[in-house]
Amino acid sequence: MAKKTILLQVLFMSLIISCFGQIDTSLSYEELETSAISAFRSNNTDSSIIIMEYAYKNFPEEFARTTEILGYIYTRTNTLSKAIEIWRTGMNKGYVYDLNNPYYQEYFKDNADFEALAQIEKSMLDTLHLKHEIILPTGFDIQKTYPVLFVFHGNNRNIEKSKISWNAPIMNREFITVFLQSYIPSSPTDFKWVSKDDKIKKEFTDIYDQVLKNYPVDEAKIIFAGMSAGGKKAMDFTLNNYFPVSGLVLNCPVPPQEITDDMITHFVESNKKIGIITGENDFALENQKNFVSRVDSLGGQTRITVTEGLGHSFAENFTQLLDDYLRWVIE
Numbered sequence: 001m002a003k004k005t006i007l008l009q010v011l012f013m014s015l016i017i018s019c020f021g022q023i024d025t026s027l028s029y030e031e032l033e034t035s036a037i038s039a040f041r042s043n044n045t046d047s048s049i050i051i052m053e054y055a056y057k058n059f060p061e062e063f064a065r066t067t068e069i070l071g072y073i074y075t076r077t078n079t080l081s082k083a084i085e086i087w088r089t090g091m092n093k094g095y096v097y098d099l100n101n102p103y104y105q106e107y108f109k110d111n112a113d114f115e116a117l118a119q120i121e122k123s124m125l126d127t128l129h130l131k132h133e134i135i136l137p138t139g140f141d142i143q144k145t146y147p148v149l150f151v152f153h154g155n156n157r158n159i160e161k162s163k164i165s166w167n168a169p170i171m172n173r174e175f176i177t178v179f180l181q182s183y184i185p186s187s188p189t190d191f192k193w194v195s196k197d198d199k200i201k202k203e204f205t206d207i208y209d210q211v212l213k214n215y216p217v218d219e220a221k222i223i224f225a226g227m228s229a230g231g232k233k234a235m236d237f238t239l240n241n242y243f244p245v246s247g248l249v250l251n252c253p254v255p256p257q258e259i260t261d262d263m264i265t266h267f268v269e270s271n272k273k274i275g276i277i278t279g280e281n282d283f284a285l286e287n288q289k290n291f292v293s294r295v296d297s298l299g300g301q302t303r304i305t306v307t308e309g310l311g312h313s314f315a316e317n318f319t320q321l322l323d324d325y326l327r328w329v330i331e
Contacts, residue, residue, distance in 0.1 A: 023050070023051065023054045025058075029055055029059045029062050029065075032051050032052075032054065032055045032059075033052075033055065033062075033065065033069065035051055036048040036051040036052045036055070036069065036073075037069075039051065040073060040076075045073065045076070045077050048073055049070075049073055049074075049077070052066055052069055052070050052073065053070065056070060056086075063090070063093070063095075063187070064090075064095055064156060064186045064187045064190070065156070067086050067087070067089070067090040067095065067097075068097060068186075070082075070083075070086050071083045071086050071087050071090075071097055074086065075104065075107050075108075080107070080108060080111065080114070084108075084111075084113050084114055084117060087099065087117055088117060091117065091120065091121060091124075093188075094185060094188055095185065095186065095187065096121050096124065096125060096184055096185055096186075097121070098184070098194045099114070099117060099118040099121050100118050100121065100122055101194065101195075101196075104118075105118075125183065125184065125199075128183040128184070128185070129183050129203060130180065130181065130182065130183050130199075130200060130203040130204060130207065131159065131180070131181040131183070132159075132178055132179060132180050132181065132207050133159050133163075133178070133179045133181075134176065134177070134178050134179075134211065134215075135163075135171075135176070135177040135178075135179070136176060137171070137172060137173055137174055137175055137176065138172055138173060142216060143216070144216060145216045145217060145218040146174065146175060146176045146215070146216060146217060146218060146221075147174060147175050147176070147217075147218055147221035147222070147223065147326075147330050148175065148176045148177075148178065148211060148212075148215070148217045148218075148221070148222050148223070149171060149175045149176070149177045149178065149223045149224075149225055149249075149326070150178045150180060150208070150222075150223070150224050150225065150234075151166045151177065151178065151179050151180060151225045151226065151230075152180050152193070152224070152225065152226035152227075152230030152231070152233050152234050153179070153180065153181060153182070153191070153226070153227060153230050154226070154227035154228035154229060154230050154231075154251075154252075155186060155191075155192040155193060155228060155229040155230075156186045156187065156190045156191075156192060157190055157191070157227070157230075158181055158189060158190050158191055159179045159180075159181045161190075162179050162181075162227075163179055165227070165251075165314050165318065166179070166225060166322065167319060167322075168319050168320075168322040168323035168326060169319075169323055170323050170326050170327055171322075171323075171326065175326070176211070176215055176217065178207070178211055180204070180207070182200065183199070183200070183203070184197075192229065193229045193230060193232070193233045195232075195236070195256070200233070201237070201242065204237070205242075205243075208243055219244065220246060221246050221329075221330045222243075222244060222245050222246050223245065223246060223247050223248065223249055223326065223329050223330070224237065224238055224243075224245050224247075224248050224249075225248070225249045225250065225251075226250055226251070226253065227250075227251045227252060227253075227314070228251075228252050228253065228254055228284075228312065229254055230253075231248075231250035231251065231252065231253025231254065232253055232254040232255065232256055234248055234250060234253070235248065235250070235253060235255060235256055235259075236256050238267070238272070239256070239259055239263045239264070239267060240263065241263075241266060245272060246272060246273070246329060246330070247272050247273035247274060247275070247329035247330075248272070248273070248274040248275065249275045249277075249322065249325045249326060249329060250274070250275070250276050250277070251276075251277045251278070251314060251318065252277070252278050252279065252282050252284065252288075252312050252313065253276060253278075253284065253288060254284045254287070255284065255287045255288060255290075255291045259291065259294075261294070261298075264294050264295055264298055264300070265298055267295065267300065268295060268298045268299055268300040268301075271301070272300075272301070273300075273301040273302070273303075273328065273329050274292070274295060274300070274301070274302050274303075275302070275303040275304070275305075275325040275328065275329065276288050276292060276302075276303070276304045276305070277304075277305050277307075277315065277318065277321050277322070277325065278304065278305070278306055278307070278310070279306065279307050279309070279310025279311050279312065279313065279315070280306050280307065280308055280309065280310060281309065281310060281311040281312075282310070282311055282312045283311075283312060284312070285306065288304065289304070292304050303325065303328060305321055
């Protein structure tokens with residue numbers, strides 16, 4: 001089976017890149033990115049670089065994604081000067097690349113040009129902060145208590161985009177909803193989350209505490225929600241027991257790698273619920289199913305909906321599914 005998979009990947013790459021080294025110009029950006037990542041994971045790094053360099057030149061609207069991927073690939077292939085060059089180009093436009101994480105720090109140890117860029121990025125991020133917007137339910141009554149929903153947007157999104165996707169009748173009628181926005185820009189208008197960020201945790205703690213202090217929250221009905229990397233952040237905060245949470249409702253989450261059985265046991269013993277909405281073609285589906293199975297095996301409360309033909313995105317009936325999942329968590 002492994003040999004067959006590799007053969008299919010090689011054949012697929014031959015369709016993307018002709019024998020003359022040319023790219024099929026009819027392909028969309030998403031198709032190019034998918035093929036480049038597949039090639040990289042198959043150790044066909046030359047092809048992955050050719051594809052992403054083509055995408056970088058021909059899809060300027062995808063600048064954030066192409067420069068982030070190229071910077072990573074250049075680093076992994078030890079083409080460090082090219083990584084620095086493309087990061088410098090992006091930072092001059094206002095983008096950031098999480099250069100101060102331990103992974104890049106190890107690769108670029110004692111590289112003066114990299115250290116200068118990392119310091120510039122750190123100085124820029126020090127001036128930025130987590131944002132949030134609170135939406136109260138229709139007919140809000142200060143004398144009542146309400147469930148609260150904290151929504152973490154996906155990467156390359158913002159509060160306004162998040163409000164369009166995360167919208168359900170039960171939210172409008174019964175929930176205090178808190179939309180969050182990372183402080184880390186992925187473009188001039190959009191933002192992203194990174195792992196192990198103490199600043200995000202600290203600033204979210206302040207927001208969480210202020211919401212519970214200033215609004216009539218039913219503390220037995222606190223839900224974290226998120227898409228993709230936002231779902232990962234919601235899982236990280238919950239499974240590490242940083243915040244009291246009743247349950248999770250996630251769309252195409254990317255489960256953290258460092259989830260232990262002890263963390264899941266505590267999640268189950270605290271009677272938390274987790275609902276996942278995803279697609280059969282989502283790249284993280286296998287890890288999502290594995291996490292749900294681990295929770296189930298310990299007697300936890302889970303739900304998962306896999307939409308046929310859907311990738312890493314929102315299902316057409318997401319509003320209906322979200323309404324149903326939120327009702328299930330607070331029932």
